[in-house]
Amino acid sequence: xxxxxxxxxxxxxxSATHINAAQINTTTEFTPLAAHYIETLKSRGxxxxxxxxxxxxxxxxxxxxxxxxxxxxxxxxxxELTLTRVFHQDHKLIQYTPGELRTQRREKDWETLxxxxxxxxxxxxxxxxxxxxxxxPASRYTGQHGAEKLDVIWLTHxxxxxxxxxxxxxxxxxxxxxxxxxxxxxxxxxxxxxxIEPYDFIDGADLGDMEYDPxxxxxxxxxxx
Amino acid sequence: MHVFVKKTMAVAVTAAMFTTSLVPAMAAxxxxxxxxxxxxxxxxxxxxxxxxxxxxPNLRHxxxxxxxxGDGMGVSTVTAAxxxxxxxxxxxxxxxxxxxEYFPYTAYSKTYSWDQQTSDSxxxxxxxxxxxxxxxxMLAVDHLTSRxxxxxxxxxxxxxxxxxxxxxxxxxxTGVVTTARLTHATPxxxxxxxxxxxxxxxxxxxxxxxxxDIAQQLIEASPEVKASLHVAMGGGRTYFMPKTQLDPEYNxxxxxxxxxxxxxxxxxxxxxxxxxxxxRAGFDAATPSNTSYLLGLFENSHMxxxxxxxxxxxxxxxxxxxxxxxxxxxxxxxxxxxxHVEGGRIDHAHHAGNAKRAxxxxxxxxxxxxxAYDMTDPRDTLIIVTADHSHTFTIAGYPHRGNDIVGLVxxxxxxxxxxxxxxxxxxxxxxxxxxxxxxxxxxxxxxxGAKRPDLTSVDTTSLNFLQESTVPLDSETHAGEDVGVxxxxxxxxxxxxxxxxxxxxxxxxxxxxxxxxxxxx
Numbered sequence: 001x002x003x004x005x006x007x008x009x010x011x012x013x014x015s016a017t018h019i020n021a022a023q024i025n026t027t028t029e030f031t032p033l034a035a036h037y038i039e040t041l042k043s044r045g046x047x048x049x050x051x052x053x054x055x056x057x058x059x060x061x062x063x064x065x066x067x068x069x070x071x072x073x074x075x076x077x078x079x080e081l082t083l084t085r086v087f088h089q090d091h092k093l094i095q096y097t098p099g100e101l102r103t104q105r106r107e108k109d110w111e112t113l114x115x116x117x118x119x120x121x122x123x124x125x126x127x128x129x130x131x132x133x134x135x136x137p138a139s140r141y142t143g144q145h146g147a148e149k150l151d152v153i154w155l156t157h158x159x160x161x162x163x164x165x166x167x168x169x170x171x172x173x174x175x176x177x178x179x180x181x182x183x184x185x186x187x188x189x190x191x192x193x194x195x196i197e198p199y200d201f202i203d204g205a206d207l208g209d210m211e212y213d214p215x216x217x218x219x220x221x222x223x224x225x
Numbered sequence: 226m227h228v229f230v231k232k233t234m235a236v237a238v239t240a241a242m243f244t245t246s247l248v249p250a251m252a253a254x255x256x257x258x259x260x261x262x263x264x265x266x267x268x269x270x271x272x273x274x275x276x277x278x279x280x281x282p283n284l285r286h287x288x289x290x291x292x293x294x295g296d297g298m299g300v301s302t303v304t305a306a307x308x309x310x311x312x313x314x315x316x317x318x319x320x321x322x323x324x325x326e327y328f329p330y331t332a333y334s335k336t337y338s339w340d341q342q343t344s345d346s347x348x349x350x351x352x353x354x355x356x357x358x359x360x361x362x363m364l365a366v367d368h369l370t371s372r373x374x375x376x377x378x379x380x381x382x383x384x385x386x387x388x389x390x391x392x393x394x395x396x397x398x399t400g401v402v403t404t405a406r407l408t409h410a411t412p413x414x415x416x417x418x419x420x421x422x423x424x425x426x427x428x429x430x431x432x433x434x435x436x437x438d439i440a441q442q443l444i445e446a447s448p449e450v451k452a453s454l455h456v457a458m459g460g461g462r463t464y465f466m467p468k469t470q471l472d473p474e475y476n477x478x479x480x481x482x483x484x485x486x487x488x489x490x491x492x493x494x495x496x497x498x499x500x501x502x503x504x505r506a507g508f509d510a511a512t513p514s515n516t517s518y519l520l521g522l523f524e525n526s527h528m529x530x531x532x533x534x535x536x537x538x539x540x541x542x543x544x545x546x547x548x549x550x551x552x553x554x555x556x557x558x559x560x561x562x563x564x565h566v567e568g569g570r571i572d573h574a575h576h577a578g579n580a581k582r583a584x585x586x587x588x589x590x591x592x593x594x595x596x597a598y599d600m601t602d603p604r605d606t607l608i609i610v611t612a613d614h615s616h617t618f619t620i621a622g623y624p625h626r627g628n629d630i631v632g633l634v635x636x637x638x639x640x641x642x643x644x645x646x647x648x649x650x651x652x653x654x655x656x657x658x659x660x661x662x663x664x665x666x667x668x669x670x671x672x673x674g675a676k677r678p679d680l681t682s683v684d685t686t687s688l689n690f691l692q693e694s695t696v697p698l699d700s701e702t703h704a705g706e707d708v709g710v711x712x713x714x715x716x717x718x719x720x721x722x723x724x725x726x727x728x729x730x731x732x733x734x735x736x737x738x739x740x741x742x743x744x745x746x
Contacts, residue, residue, distance in 0.1 A: 076538070097526070099533035102689050104577040104665070193478075197468065200428070201480055203526040208576025208700035209345060209410070210423070212362060220699040 030114040031158055033057050034184040035177055039066075043171040053175065055116065056184050062113040063191050070191035073113050081110065086191045086199070090215050093196055096204035104204065116161040116175070117152060125152060133162045134180055155180075253642025257625040259317060280329055282718035286738035287607040288561035290392075291552075291597050293325070294353070295590045296346060296411055297572030297583070299615025299708055305580070305659060306587035308630040313588075317627030323588070324595035325610040325711040330720045333707035334729065336614045339368035343705035346572070347422040349613035349726055350414035354565075355385035356730035364410065364439075365418045374420040375434035384418040388733055392563035393453030395739070399562060400454065400551045404528040404544050404586070405569025406461030408439040411613060415565050416450060417442040426464040426480040440464045444487045444494065451494065456551040458521035458542075459569070460528040462488075462503060472525050473503055474539045491520045505540025508547075513554045521547070530570050530582045531589040532688055544568055544586075548593040552600045561605070563737075566593060575616040576700045578664035578691040581631050583618075598713070607714035607736045611729060615704040617662035617694075622648060624658045631686045634658050652677055657685050657692055664694035664701025 035055045042048040056063040060075045070086040080098040083106065087093070101107045112118040125141035132138060133153050141152045153163040155177075162177040184190065202216070210216040295302070303323060311321025338348035339358045348359040351366075360368050370383040389399050403412040408425035417439045424430045427438045437445065440461070446454060463472060465487035466479025481487070488501045495518035500511045502521045511519050523541035528534075534541060542550070548566050555562035568590035574583035594610055601608070622634035625645055633655045634648045647655040654677050660666070668691075677693070684690065694701060710729060712720035716736035720729075734740055 078536075078538070080536070080538075095526075097529075098536070099529050100573075100577075102533070103530060103574055103579045103582055105579075105689055105691055107689075197478065201463075203406075205527055205570075205573040205576070208573070208702070211700070211702070212345075213423075223699040 030057050032059065032182065033158060033160070034181045034188070035160065036179040036181075036185075036188065037175050038178050040174045040176070041171065042174075044169075054184070054188050056188075057114055062110075065189035065191065068189070070189060072191050073108065073110075075110055079110070081107065083204075084191070084196075085204075086196055087215070087219075088189070088191075088195075091199045092202060092215055093199045094202045094204050094207070094219065100204045106204075115159055117154075117164060122152065122154070125150065134177060136162075136180070138162055251641050253640075255638070255641045256644050257627070257637050259320075259626050283604065283715045285604065285715045287715040287733075287736040288605040289556075289563070289601065290388075290607045290609070290733050290736060291564045291566065291601070292353070292388075292733065293566045293568070293590065293594055293597070293608070293610040294350065294411055295568045295571050295587055295610070295612045296405065297575050297614060297616045297703065298568065298587055298590070298612035299618060299704060299706065301618045301620050302571065302575070302583060302587050302612075302616065303709060305618070305620055305630055306584045306591065309581075309584045310588045310591065312627070312630060318630060319626060323591035324598065325591060325608075328608070328610070328711040328713040328717070330712045330717045332710040332712075332720045332722055332724045334611055334710050334724050334726045335707055336612075336726050337705065343703050344614050345422075345703065346410040346613045347414065350411045351385070352725075352727035353611070353613070353729045354387040354389065354414050356727050356734070357385050358725070358727050359385075362422045363420050364414045364422055366420060370420050372420060373431075375431065375436050377435045377437070380418055380420065380436050387415050388730060388737075389415040389454075389563055389565065390447065390450055391734070391739060392737065393447075393449040395737070396453075396560045397562050398453055398455050398555045398558040398560075399450070400456035400555050400564040401459070402456065402544070402547045402551050402565070403459035403567035403569045404531075405459060405567060405573075406464065406527055407443065407457055407459035407522065408461045408464050409459075409527070409569060411567045411569060412459060412565065413439045413442075416446060416454070425461065426482075428468070428480050428482045438464075440481075440487055441485075444490050455517065456519050456554050456564075458519065458523070458547045458551065459567075460522065460524035460526055462522035463525040465491075465522060475525055477525055488520060488522065491518070503539070505537075505542065508542045508550070511550070513557065516554065519550075519554060527570060527573065530574060530586060532582050532585045543592075544589050545593040545596045549596050549600065552597060556600070564597075566590075566597070568593070572616070575618060575661075576664075576702075578661055578666040578694055578701045579689070580618065580659045580661075580692045581686070581688050581690065583616075584631075603714050605715065607712065607717060607733065609717075609720065609729065609733065610709075610711040612708035615706050615708050617664065617701060617704045619660050619662065620658055621660060622656065622658055624648075628658065629686060630658060631690070632658065633680060633685060647681075650677065654678075655680050660692045661694040661701050662704070663696035663698045664691075665697075665699050666691045666694035666701075667697040 037053040038050055039053045040048050040050045051066055054065040062073045064071050068088040072084040074082050083096040085094040125143035128140045128142050130139050137156050139154050143150050148168040151165040152161055155162045164175045166173045207216055307321045307323045308318035311318030336344050336349050338344040339360050341361050347362050347364050351359040351364055355365055363370055365385050365387050366383045367385055374380055393399055401412045401415055410422040419436055425439045463480045467481045467484045467486055468478050470479045491501055492499050498517035500516045500519050502508050502511055528541055529537050551564055568586055571583045571586045623636045624634045625637045628635050635645045636648045638645055650656055710720050719732040
């Protein structure tokens with residue numbers, strides 16, 4: 001299940017084409033916010049499958065959560081990223097240093113983590129309309145990427161994708177903002193220090209030496225296949 | 226003998242390789258050429274024989290032993306690292322040698338453990354340090370130990386004395402240096418006894434488990450080891466810190482549930498001149514004249530890969546610098562010393578399928594060995610270099626001489642005068658010389674729905690490039706073939722032929738003279 005949603009988000013994030021760069025807030029200082037999305041996968045001949053997905057932007061930190069799993073990306077003063085993967089049910093953390101992220105090619109673009117959609121790909125989409133979304137000024141962009149259609153609603157002031165619809169012949173994936181708040185609601189999944197401090201720590205570099213561990217085995221299988 | 230062999234080998238093999246080439250008497254000049262003349266090959270071979278005929282075993286007992294372990298440094302890693310190091314110096318690379326490849330005595334080490342065909346670092350380092358093969362994941366306990374054994378009395382009954390402990394009992398000084406966590410399996414096997422290598426801090430153990438965690442074992446060592454262990458440097462700071470304490474370098478807390486600050490306990494239990502350092506400045510400030518016992522913990526977990534070390538926030542020493550510091554602190558003891566040095570991150574980079582980082586760390590290990598060799602007297606110091614296990618790392622295809630070892634395969638042109646071209650596979654795609662039998666390097670192809678990635682315009686020499694793998698795994702695995710053993714110094718000739726890995730211990734023990742009445746010099 002987890003993998004399917006990784007794929008969904010990856011597709012949404014990767015297959016965009018262009019928007020006019022001038023229309024995008026290109027600041028690297030992102031407004032702190034907490035966003036609750038519904039992600040939906042509809043395949044031909046199958047019922048739609050939906051899940052909650054949360055994104056919490058803080059100063060130099062982006063936290064995403066779904067299905068008892070969180071990722072916390074932190075940026076230091078030099079722009080170096082670290083990643084903490086939080087497995088709430090297992091009470092485990094896997095942490096990746098900047099060097100380990102590079103070594104394993106797990107690095108991500110900080111802007112994309114904050115915006116959900118990579119800016120470079122947004123700039124290739126066509127501006128269709130200005131509108132409001134959840135009462136906020138927004139713009140809609142569409143474009144074609146190969147045989148796939150991409151439809152994005154962009155919150156201008158927040159520099160955040162509010163809705164991304166990615167359609168091809170066999171399936172449609174949708175990430176739609178349901179709620180936007182300054183701070184996460186108390187019932188949202190949390191990966192703050194108070195919650196994760198009791199969890200067991202694993203260095204991401206150690207996974208290869210821990211295949212005998214059932215949890216690690218499960219993570220490696222889940223990541224790799 | 227030792228210096229002589231090294232120097233003459235260097236002259237014979239390296240210098241002869243770079244004499245001016247004769248112009249080939251060929252219809253067309255080959256696009257790919259080595260730098261050697263025809264006579265160079267024969268002369269180098271004759272020089273090798275003359276040097277070998279002069280070799281005499283050093284039958285003295287060692288005053289000092291330095292054991293280097295490249296974690297996961299299999300034979301293919303040594304080969305590729307030597308080529309990369311040579312190419313970094315502007316040469317074709319194949320003719321190059323890493324520092325320890327000049328050592329006069331070599332062997333193959335069989336790395337299986339009592340219960341593993343392909344082993345992890347715990348039983349392999351246990352074999353090297355205790356003389357006994359052991360079980361998966363266990364450190365310095367015999368193979369009759371139960372998995373997850375928590376009873377300290379049972380562990381004590383099955384504990385195998387390590388060479389470090391025996392050296393300490395003989396009044397020698399000791400040291401442990403690694404780029405991994407100081408509590409990680411390889412360094413831990415020198416001083417800790419436990420059924421589970423992952424019990425590095427108390428929070429890693431199950432509730433009620435009475436066996437001391439590994440960090441605790443380092444600090445609460447036996448009186449002999451406590452007096453002997455003058456240098457312990459590596460990563461793994463948070464395993465020594467309580468959960469209430471914030472790391473000095475990162476916004477992270479310690480991992481200990483018991484509230485103990487083991488770094489403070491190091492200071493309080495090792496005398497007035499004991500030091501604990503955690504960054505470059507502290508490392509530089511600690512000298513043999515002002516430090517009797519040095520604990521260096523330079524990262525909250527593993528230290529940086531050598532390739533990333535310059536980017537470290539607080540700064541940290543290289544493996545070579547730590548080796549130099551350790552020897553400078555240990556070499557003043559009257560009775561000599563035992564020092565273990567691990568290049569711990571070769572293994573991690575291989576697991577990631579990242580060959581270049583692994584090779585750069587292997588080259589750094591070679592530099593550390595050179596430093597140790599330069600600082601010691603081969604008449605009284607045995608240096609052994611080996612690996613605990615190998616990886617599924619391969620050097621394949623028919624790349625031409627001097628082809629970039631981290632590049633795409635470009636073979637020797639079939640027709641002299643023709644330029645070298647990239648070799649193609651059955652799909653018409655180029656491929657790299659370096660690869661893995663399994664691991665994460667398959668991801669790009671799968672994502673794109675292709676049978677193989679098209680590397681035509683990919684910079685495979687990039688530090689972050691992941692070599693392709695045949696079997697799709699998220700983490701590349703260890704491999705079970707033999708690894709090399711390289712030795713020089715007293716009793717180094719005992720390293721020979723095909724050896725069981727645990728025999729390395731017996732060589733070191735014999736070299737120290739622990740087996741007979743004669744006293745070490």
